[in-house]
C-alpha cells in the first residue's frame with residue numbers, strides 16, 4: 054500500500070468555543086449522509102508545506118465526524134521529485150519544459166504508486182500534480198476522484214500544462230484555491246469548485262502560547278527578545294523570495310539598528326530545491342550574527358514557528374508567486390502584522406486596512422516594515438483586524454465544511470456507489 058500517515062481523530066467539539074455552535078451543528082449535519090463512506094487523501098509529502106499542514110488538520114476532524122478518512126503519501130525516488138518540482142515551478146510560470154525522459158520518470162512513478170493504492174474507496178482526493186496521473190493508472194472501482202490544485206496556475210507554462218491536462222481531465226471534480234487560477238479551457242468545460250485553504254487554531258503551531266513561553270523558546274535558540282525582530286516562515290524556495298526578505302531586513306536595519314531577522318525554513322520531503330537555497334542563504338548570512346537561520350532539522354518545528362509568529366514584530370511574506378500562503382493566516386491569527394507580496398492568496402487574507410501591507414517590491418516593503426516597527430499601536434490594530442478576518446474565513450472548520458459539501462454534491466449527482 055501507499056504510505057499511510059499515522060493520524061487519529063480529533064474532537065470537533067473542541068472548536069465550538071471558537072467558531073460557535075451553529076458551525077459545529079452544520080458540520081455534523083453535512084457528515085450524516087457520508088457516515089461510513091471511505092475517503093482517502095493522497096499527496097506527495099507528510100511534512101513541509103501547506104498541503105501537509107492542511108491535511109494534518111482536516112483529516113482527524115473528518116474522522117471525528119464519523120467518516121472513514123485516511124491520508125496517504127506516494128513513494129518517490131529523488132529523480133521523481135526533481136521532475137515534480139520542475140512541474141510545480143512550470144505551473145507557477147517557469148519557462149523550462151520537460152524532456153521525454155522526465156515525462157517517463159513522472160509516469161513510471163505514478164504507475165508504480167497506482168499499483169500500491171489498495172482498497173475500495175468512495176472518494177479519492179488527489180492533491181497537486183505529483184500524483185495527478187494516479188487516476189489514469191488506477192481508475193478502477195466505484196470511487197469518485199477529486200483533483201485538488203493548491204498552486205497558482207494563472208501564468209502556467211502551457212507545454213507542461215498540456216502534458217498534465219489529459220490526466221486531470223479524467224477526474225470527476227476539480228478544486229482550485231481561487232477562480233483566477235483556473236485555466237480558461239477548464240473554466241468553460243468543467244465544473245470547478247473553489248475552496249480556500251485554512252489553518253487549525255488548535256494545532257501546536259497555532260494554539261495559544263503565553264508570551265513568556267514564546268520568549269523562552271526564542272531565547273533558547275539564540276534570539277535577543279529585548280530587540281526588534283522580523284521573521285519569515287517559508288519553505289526555502291525561490292518563489293518565497295528569502296533573498297528579498299534579507300534585502301528588506303538590511304535596508305530597514307540602517308534605520309532601526311539592533312533589528313534582528315529570523316528565517317525559518319521547512320525542507321519538505323518532495324522539495325529537492327530546498328537544500329540548494331538553504332546553502333546559498335547560509336553563505337549569505339554568515340557575517341551577520343543578528344540573522345538567525347533555522348530549518349525543521351534545527352528549530353523550526355510547529356511550536357517554535359508558533360513562538361516566532363507570535364513574538365515577531367513584523368512577519369514578511371514577500372512571495373513572488375503563492376498558492377494561498379497559509380503562513381499569512383497563521384501569523385494574523387496571532388495578531389502579528391504582515392508585509393506580504395501582492396500575489397496568489399495573500400491579498401485575500403489581507404484586504405485593504407487588514408493585517409498589514411501588500412507590496413510588489415523590496416523598495417515598497419522597506420518603508421512598510423519600518424512603519425510597523427515604529428508604530429506598534431497601528432501594527433497591533435492591523436494585526437487584530439487580520440485575526441478577525443481569519444476567524445471568519447480561514448479556519449479549518451470552514452474548510453472541512455466546504456469539503457463535506459463537495460462530497461455530498463457528488464453523492465447526490467451519482468447516487469451512492
Ligand code: UDP
Nearest residue numbers: 102103106286287317318319353378379380
Ligand atoms: N512551515 C513550517 N516551518 C518552516 C517553514 C514552513 O512549519 O520552517 C509551515 C508553515 O507554518 C505553513 C506551511 O509550512 O504551515 C507553509 O504553507 P504555505 O501555504 O504558506 O506555503 P507552501 O509551502 O504550501 O507553498
